[in-house]
Amino acid sequence: MSESANSGQAAAGQGRRQGEGSAFWTYLLKRLGAALPVLVGVTFICYAILSAAPGDPVRILMGQHYDEEVANELRSNMGLDKPFIVQYGMFLGRVSRGDLGRSYVKNLPVAEYLAPKFSNTIQLTLVAMFIAIVFGVSAGIISAAWNRSFWDYTLMLLAVAGISLPVFWLGMLLQLLFATHLGWMPVSDMSYSGNPEALWNEVGGNYMLWLWHMSIKFYVLPGVTLATVPMAIIARLTRSSMLEVMKLDYIRQARAKGLGYSRVVVTHALRNALIPIITVVGNNFAVLLTGAVLTETVFQWPGMGRAMVEAINQLDYPVVLGGVMIMAVVFVIVNLIVDLTYGLVDPRVRYG
Amino acid sequence: MRRFNLSILIATIALLALAGCPKPPTGNTGTTTGTNTGSTGGEKRARNYNFPLPADVKSLDPAHITDTVSDSVAQRLFNRLVKFDTDGSVEPDLAESYEISEDGKVYTFHLRSGVKFHNGEDLNSDDVIYSYSRLVDPDTDSERSNLMSYVAGANDYLGGRAESVSGLKALDEGTVQITLTAPYAPFLNVLCMTTFGVVPSSEVERDERGFGANPVGTGPFVFESWTPDERVVLKANRTYFGNVPEIETLTFRIIGDESTRFENFRNGTLEHCDIPASKIKTVNDDANLKGLIAGEPAMDMYAYGFNCDAAPFKDNAALRQALNYAVDKQNIIDNIWGGLVTQQNTIVPAGMFYHYEGSVSYPYDPEKAAALLEQAGYPNGEGLPELTLNVDLQEVNKQVAEAVQEDLSRVGVTVKIERTDWGPFLDKVYAGNSLFFQNTWLGDYPDPDNWLYQLLCSDNFGDAGNISRWKNSQFDQLVKEAQVEPDQQKRSDLYRQAEDIALNEAPWLLLFWKNSSTLVQPYVKGLTITKMDRTPQLNNAPIEEVTYTD
Numbered sequence: 055m056s057e058s059a060n061s062g063q064a065a066a067g068q069g070r071r072q073g074e075g076s077a078f079w080t081y082l083l084k085r086l087g088a089a090l091p092v093l094v095g096v097t098f099i100c101y102a103i104l105s106a107a108p109g110d111p112v113r114i115l116m117g118q119h120y121d122e123e124v125a126n127e128l129r130s131n132m133g134l135d136k137p138f139i140v141q142y143g144m145f146l147g148r149v150s151r152g153d154l155g156r157s158y159v160k161n162l163p164v165a166e167y168l169a170p171k172f173s174n175t176i177q178l179t180l181v182a183m184f185i186a187i188v189f190g191v192s193a194g195i196i197s198a199a200w201n202r203s204f205w206d207y208t209l210m211l212l213a214v215a216g217i218s219l220p221v222f223w224l225g226m227l228l229q230l231l232f233a234t235h236l237g238w239m240p241v242s243d244m245s246y247s248g249n250p251e252a253l254w255n256e257v258g259g260n261y262m263l264w265l266w267h268m269s270i271k272f273y274v275l276p277g278v279t280l281a282t283v284p285m286a287i288i289a290r291l292t293r294s295s296m297l298e299v300m301k302l303d304y305i306r307q308a309r310a311k312g313l314g315y316s317r318v319v320v321t322h323a324l325r326n327a328l329i330p331i332i333t334v335v336g337n338n339f340a341v342l343l344t345g346a347v348l349t350e351t352v353f354q355w356p357g358m359g360r361a362m363v364e365a366i367n368q369l370d371y372p373v374v375l376g377g378v379m380i381m382a383v384v385f386v387i388v389n390l391i392v393d394l395t396y397g398l399v400d401p402r403v404r405y406g
Numbered sequence: 407m408r409r410f411n412l413s414i415l416i417a418t419i420a421l422l423a424l425a426g427c428p429k430p431p432t433g434n435t436g437t438t439t440g441t442n443t444g445s446t447g448g449e450k451r452a453r454n455y456n457f458p459l460p461a462d463v464k465s466l467d468p469a470h471i472t473d474t475v476s477d478s479v480a481q482r483l484f485n486r487l488v489k490f491d492t493d494g495s496v497e498p499d500l501a502e503s504y505e506i507s508e509d510g511k512v513y514t515f516h517l518r519s520g521v522k523f524h525n526g527e528d529l530n531s532d533d534v535i536y537s538y539s540r541l542v543d544p545d546t547d548s549e550r551s552n553l554m555s556y557v558a559g560a561n562d563y564l565g566g567r568a569e570s571v572s573g574l575k576a577l578d579e580g581t582v583q584i585t586l587t588a589p590y591a592p593f594l595n596v597l598c599m600t601t602f603g604v605v606p607s608s609e610v611e612r613d614e615r616g617f618g619a620n621p622v623g624t625g626p627f628v629f630e631s632w633t634p635d636e637r638v639v640l641k642a643n644r645t646y647f648g649n650v651p652e653i654e655t656l657t658f659r660i661i662g663d664e665s666t667r668f669e670n671f672r673n674g675t676l677e678h679c680d681i682p683a684s685k686i687k688t689v690n691d692d693a694n695l696k697g698l699i700a701g702e703p704a705m706d707m708y709a710y711g712f713n714c715d716a717a718p719f720k721d722n723a724a725l726r727q728a729l730n731y732a733v734d735k736q737n738i739i740d741n742i743w744g745g746l747v748t749q750q751n752t753i754v755p756a757g758m759f760y761h762y763e764g765s766v767s768y769p770y771d772p773e774k775a776a777a778l779l780e781q782a783g784y785p786n787g788e789g790l791p792e793l794t795l796n797v798d799l800q801e802v803n804k805q806v807a808e809a810v811q812e813d814l815s816r817v818g819v820t821v822k823i824e825r826t827d828w829g830p831f832l833d834k835v836y837a838g839n840s841l842f843f844q845n846t847w848l849g850d851y852p853d854p855d856n857w858l859y860q861l862l863c864s865d866n867f868g869d870a871g872n873i874s875r876w877k878n879s880q881f882d883q884l885v886k887e888a889q890v891e892p893d894q895q896k897r898s899d900l901y902r903q904a905e906d907i908a909l910n911e912a913p914w915l916l917l918f919w920k921n922s923s924t925l926v927q928p929y930v931k932g933l934t935i936t937k938m939d940r941t942p943q944l945n946n947a948p949i950e951e952v953t954y955t956d
């Protein structure tokens with residue numbers, strides 16, 4: 055019965071999509087077009103704040119032997135001697151040609167510097183969100199299905215703890231326990247710093263073991279640390295959203311048809327409870343993608359968060375602006391994907 | 407349809423994850439690594455030295471090195487004509503020998519023969535001329551061009567008024583002659599700085615901008631790779647003209663957080679590490695860790711400066727002396743720094759040809775402070791405005807500031823502590839907008855000139871180093887005379903007189919010298935930590951001499 059109902063929905067969905075095709079693309083274009091003013095606005099505000107902030111990048115750059123003449127030469131080469139609005143105009147001009155400029159501090163183009171950072175952050179985010187979704191949704195389902203049971207109370211207590219624990223403290227605690235005392239996990243970094251060939255010989259050519267020591271084990275502690283907060287939020291939200299849905303008539307109907315409790319919970323209730331969960335997952339995803347400063351600092355993860363904090367401290371304007379642009383684009387795209395996913399999960403949602 | 411989408415998504419993510427996995431080393435590499443040492447641990451150690459750095463490298467091009475972190479890496483890649491020995495004396499490096507003319511203006515260096523750059527090219531005198539000229543080439547934009555100002559013709563070249571630097575000459579393939587505008591006694595010391603590392607002209611000409619990320623030198627280690635914010639990897643230079651390193655790889659690991667560095671050391675994944683101020687108690691209480699400390703008082707000053715060009719400090723030496731007497735330095739040393747710093751009694755640190763105790767010192771003496779305050783016109787601090795003390799954001803520096811604040815309040819002087827980021831801090835202090843501020847200096851070279859002239863002569867008033875904005879014409883004359891005096895005994899006498907003036911006038915509130923206290927793994931031998939080292943960068947320590955024992 056339910057199978058046929060599902061396929062009926064799918065067919066109806068397809069039929070509707072054909073008629074709605076152009077509306078969908080218009081919607082997509084509109085959303086992407088709206089990103090442009092967002093980017094200009096965000097970078098302008100950012101540039102204004104940076105320019106108004108105290109501190110002089112050249113002074114920091116020069117270190118112990120400051121020399122006014124050399125400093126002025128550097129300032130004019132960097133364009134820092136021009137008025138703020140001219141500098142911002144030059145920045146926009148460069149960006150429109152696809153050039154994010156060159157870092158003042160690192161001897162590298164901004165794009166080349168930030169690309170690996172962003173990739174490292176994406177990797178950590180994927181690991182963390184995977185942990186958060188799997189454990190968070192499971193915990194939420196269990197709590198809702200066995201509402202007011204021992205497990206419900208225990209899991210929700212853990213969730214409250216997860217939200218309240220300072221990430222910095224948790225990370226250091228995990229580091230102290232699993233790395234320093236037990237020695238199971240590395241203290242920091244994201245890959246093995248020694249000679250990979252020597253390690254290959256040490257593990258006797260076992261690829262999985264080698265991969266574990268080379269790379270995988272470095273993801274565990276930062277991944278768990280970073281997952282804690284979103285995991286707790288997802289668990290609590292899944293629980294409340296499920297409880298809401300479980301009260302509805304169609305659930306009673308499904309149960310009345312004689313379907314098993316677990317099947318009703320997972321296939322009937324969960325699907326309808328997903329919309330708020332997706333929103334939260336999307337938001338958390340976007341937040342994590344912009345870099346988790348605290349986790350990255352504790353575990354020395356070479357990601358966006360640390361790169362941005364360092365750039366701000368050093369007043370490395372091009373890197374800060376490049377990073378802010380990447381973050382703005384991430385938010386725009388993730389929000390768009392979240393909105394599109396609503397339609398995928400719930401056929402009642404339409405674009406227009 | 408929807409399920410299909412989901413499975414595509416999962417498959418794509420899985421594929422991406424797989425594509426990102428590192429590939430196992432190709433071929434059978436068992437023969438290359440061999441089993442020349444017994445245990446696997448020993449084998450691992452024998453191959454790699456994990457060297458912590460507190461921040462990322464900025465550039466590895468000698469012309470653009472301004473910070474101790476970049477310097478620490480570049481030290482191992484390049485050679486200068488002369489270098490510092492571990493006791494701080496100057497010894498030949500690329501130069502086999504050198505002569506200084508009678509008038510102290512002409513330096514002739516005879517280069518070692520058969521020195522090769524890491525790319526296989528031979529080093530000759532033209533490379534030396536090229537490396538030094540480019541420091542003042544307007545196109546290079548070197549932040550350190552001012553270090554060349556002693557060389558004849560350097561400023562003309564920098565200003566575009568000459569085709570070359572007239573004071574730099576290659577007499578033949580193996581001889582370099584440098585002529586100065588005037589005798590300058592510490593010149594050899596200046597030449598020891600990494601800025602004067604010799605680079606191969608061919609490589610720099612090919613890609614000047616990229617050279618800082620892809621350096622080629624002559625040093626004991628060869629550049630392998632730099633992953634920004636993660637690590638810099640160097641390999642031993644097997645054809646090095648000096649001591650060929652026993653370790654094979656030198657991995658600089660960039661770990662910004664001090665407690666993460668410390669945990670990494672305890673976990674055995676760093677060969678040495680600094681002692682974070684927050685862990686001093688942990689280390690002092692742990693006999694095992696305490697046994698691993700190496701280092702000594704370094705030429706690394708932590709003091710406070712008074713703005714001597716503004717009221718109330720201007721023309722009021724009694725007030726400045728009073729504050730010096732009012733601070734209990736021993737309390738700071740014992741209770742905040744756990745004995746890892748050494749009290750500062752002089753302007754110039756110990757550990758060079760010149761050593762002077764000073765005829766004046768400032769022991770903790772609140773009564774004397776009170777008497778001097780009265781003499782200064784502020785009995786019991788009355789009439790003295792609240793002083794704002796500018797320090798940076800480091801936690802330990804805040805603790806020191808609070809201790810000073812408390813001590814000064816006992817004699818009636820009110821201090822407000824203002825902590826800011828490094829950028830705003832520099833802005834405020836360098837522009838002379840602070841009355842009372844943290845004044846730190848890490849010696850570039852072990853010569854009194856680097857302290858007395860650099861930090862207190864009115865030539866360097868303000869920005870250039872004399873941030874206390876103190877002026878004393880008699881002092882100026884003495885330190886400038888000492889610069890051109892070739893006889894070391896006479897130089898020492900001049901510096902003694904100058905230092906006494908400065909100590910008496912008290913432009914600074916003397917606090918302490920930081921020690922280069924470093925935790926070193928017990929199996930690391932031959933790591934000599936010197937007075938010129940700041941930990942964990944250890945710029946001067948010769949890593950090429952490190953060996954491992956088990």
